[in-house]
Amino acid sequence: MLAMQPVVLAEEALAKPRELEQLLSKIQRDSSILAASIRNAKGVTLARVGDADFSDFAIDDVVAGRRDKLARFALGGKCYDLAWSATAGGQRLVFLTRLDSSQINTLLAAFILRIAGLVALIVAVVTARTMLVLYRSVLRPFFMLRRSMIAAAAHPDHADDYRIHERPRNEFGDVFQAHDEMLTRVVESKRADQLRAEERARFLARHDPLTGLPNRDFFLEHLRQTLPVACERGEQVQVQVLNLAGFSAINSALGQNVGDRMLIEVARKLNQGVSAGQFVARLGGDEFGIVNAGPVSPAQAAEHAERILAEIEHLLAIDGNEVRPRGRIGIAYSSTGCTDAETALHDAEVVLTRIRSDARARYQFFSPEMTQEAQRRQETERGLRQALERGELRLFYQPKIALDQAGAGRPYAACEALIRWQHPARGLISPGEFIPIAEACGLIVPIGEWVLREACAQVRRWREAGLTPPRVAVNVAALQFRDPKLPEMVRGAIAAAGVESDALELEITESAAMSDVTLTVAVLASLRAVGVRLSIDDFGTGYSSLSYLRKFDIDAIKIDKSFVDDIGDANADAICDAIIRLGHSLGKKIIAEGVETRAQLEFLSSRRCEEAQGFLFARPMPADDIAPKLPRAPT
Numbered sequence: 001m002l003a004m005q006p007v008v009l010a011e012e013a014l015a016k017p018r019e020l021e022q023l024l025s026k027i028q029r030d031s032s033i034l035a036a037s038i039r040n041a042k043g044v045t046l047a048r049v050g051d052a053d054f055s056d057f058a059i060d061d062v063v064a065g066r067r068d069k070l071a072r073f074a075l076g077g078k079c080y081d082l083a084w085s086a087t088a089g090g091q092r093l094v095f096l097t098r099l100d101s102s103q104i105n106t107l108l109a110a111f112i113l114r115i116a117g118l119v120a121l122i123v124a125v126v127t128a129r130t131m132l133v134l135y136r137s138v139l140r141p142f143f144m145l146r147r148s149m150i151a152a153a154a155h156p157d158h159a160d161d162y163r164i165h166e167r168p169r170n171e172f173g174d175v176f177q178a179h180d181e182m183l184t185r186v187v188e189s190k191r192a193d194q195l196r197a198e199e200r201a202r203f204l205a206r207h208d209p210l211t212g213l214p215n216r217d218f219f220l221e222h223l224r225q226t227l228p229v230a231c232e233r234g235e236q237v238q239v240q241v242l243n244l245a246g247f248s249a250i251n252s253a254l255g256q257n258v259g260d261r262m263l264i265e266v267a268r269k270l271n272q273g274v275s276a277g278q279f280v281a282r283l284g285g286d287e288f289g290i291v292n293a294g295p296v297s298p299a300q301a302a303e304h305a306e307r308i309l310a311e312i313e314h315l316l317a318i319d320g321n322e323v324r325p326r327g328r329i330g331i332a333y334s335s336t337g338c339t340d341a342e343t344a345l346h347d348a349e350v351v352l353t354r355i356r357s358d359a360r361a362r363y364q365f366f367s368p369e370m371t372q373e374a375q376r377r378q379e380t381e382r383g384l385r386q387a388l389e390r391g392e393l394r395l396f397y398q399p400k401i402a403l404d405q406a407g408a409g410r411p412y413a414a415c416e417a418l419i420r421w422q423h424p425a426r427g428l429i430s431p432g433e434f435i436p437i438a439e440a441c442g443l444i445v446p447i448g449e450w451v452l453r454e455a456c457a458q459v460r461r462w463r464e465a466g467l468t469p470p471r472v473a474v475n476v477a478a479l480q481f482r483d484p485k486l487p488e489m490v491r492g493a494i495a496a497a498g499v500e501s502d503a504l505e506l507e508i509t510e511s512a513a514m515s516d517v518t519l520t521v522a523v524l525a526s527l528r529a530v531g532v533r534l535s536i537d538d539f540g541t542g543y544s545s546l547s548y549l550r551k552f553d554i555d556a557i558k559i560d561k562s563f564v565d566d567i568g569d570a571n572a573d574a575i576c577d578a579i580i581r582l583g584h585s586l587g588k589k590i591i592a593e594g595v596e597t598r599a600q601l602e603f604l605s606s607r608r609c610e611e612a613q614g615f616l617f618a619r620p621m622p623a624d625d626i627a628p629k630l631p632r633a634p635t
């Protein structure tokens, strides 16, 4: 070993060089020292071993105490000389040693190897330990977190099964806690979503998604609960079914969005007015149901219906259109509540079907005869569907006489086409019986098209028979009038028959024209573009406002029969007079319908009414009966 053992010299040893030399020999034996020498401060050698010659070793600085030690390689690097000073026994001594440097290298190499091995071992141990610490404190928690998150993401419904319950006392502890809380929240939010979805599904099963009102099933369910209770207490129940007049026409003319918004608005108003004991539902389409249970007299039920109608019939501005919902209510009133839900609802709906055909009816109570009538209506509707295909419909023609042409043989200004149904069992059925039904079920559209085509074809047939036919007037139902395809259909009928467009006149009832003035103005303009003549039928019954009448691009106004009937009565005279003056001031022709007496004719002629129609001149008749009365065409 190279390490120099401190040489402890007793004071007395210095006096015995022999012992010093023995001591040096012992040291030499136990170490790699080749030679050694001890000198005093004066440079006198006190003891020496080995044969090393240190004479060329300049150690003056050590001897003089200026330096503590000196070292050098000697004998061409084979030896390593070391000189140092130390104080022993109160005097300073200089020690000189020669070491075998070849051995130093071997020892040094062995030492370095051992150190390297040790370092490697330490590195391995430290690395392993570091890895272990790293694994325990970082990797393992990270992997746990990863595993848990992947599993939780795959099964979010029970994500909290993958909570990590360990809480390491480092940052991962906080992360695990946050992670677990997050999983709990995921599960809570999932459950809340699920509850909401279930709640929504339950709601939709019993409610109408558009208006949010209870649906038909819920309405019946409510009735099934309410009626037995009312029956037991002997309390009244009224079931009202409200529907919106002309709703499908609004839907097809202005678009479903406008129709939907109208339904939402009506639903909102109905719902707003609901009080205890009342229940409102949307039964489907434009039909709403209202149950009113409790002590209600028929008069109160009627008042309630009027209130509802007043509430919903306000002008609505939707997407730049002005529409006014018009309601009709069928009421099934039970004074004891002892009826079943289905019957009560059915009865109210029967009333509604009945009042649908009556433009003026706003609400009506159910009566048992209505059921029979409803059945009759259903049969008529079924038969009417086949009537078109089987060719059972006929057109009769009733002349309109030109009053402004003097003389007894006044010419026909026009002929009004009036439909009849040649029923195989019931004979000839008048339009009053089936047109309202056709209007209510929509059949009026194909029937109306048939009338238009047949009327135009008749003009053609009269012409082909060498006659000069008058203009033919065709009645257009409200539903047809709102059909966006009407102008095209009219054009098609004229073209198919090969007649001029002014050979055709269309009669639109005042009530149809007034139900939506904006739409009427637009439809009249497109019909005008087709070239047909236009008149307002049944004038005086539809509550026209004069300002609206001014906007309608029409040729003539037809005074309703009810006013003509009363001519001779001062009031009726005044009304007819006013209508004629008004029409003339607006530049329209006046036609009077239902003229039955000479007195009526004279009154109308004196007021310069242009045309008259009525039994006084002729009843509606088949085309063949009209033919002999038509002038022959000039050859």
Ligand code: C2E
Pocket: 398, 417, 418, 419, 430, 431, 432, 435, 448, 451, 475, 476, 477, 507, 537, 538, 593, 594, 595, 596, 613, 614, 615, 616, 620
């Ligand atoms: P409207 O268009 O006002 O037709 C006049 C009705 O009064 C006709 O009844 C006609 O026969 C009747 N009438 C004419 N003059 C007199 C008279 O002097 N005295 C009496 N008591 N009645 C007279 P009709 O043919 O039964 O038609 C009734 C209604 O049916 C028509 O009223 C019209 O609204 C409707 N209608 C008839 N044909 C058609 C059609 O092809 N399409 C449509 N949409 N409706 C039609």
Ligand code: MG
Pocket: 416, 475, 507, 537
């Ligand atoms: Mg008419």
Ligand code: MG
Pocket: 537, 538, 558, 560, 561, 593
């Ligand atoms: Mg009329």
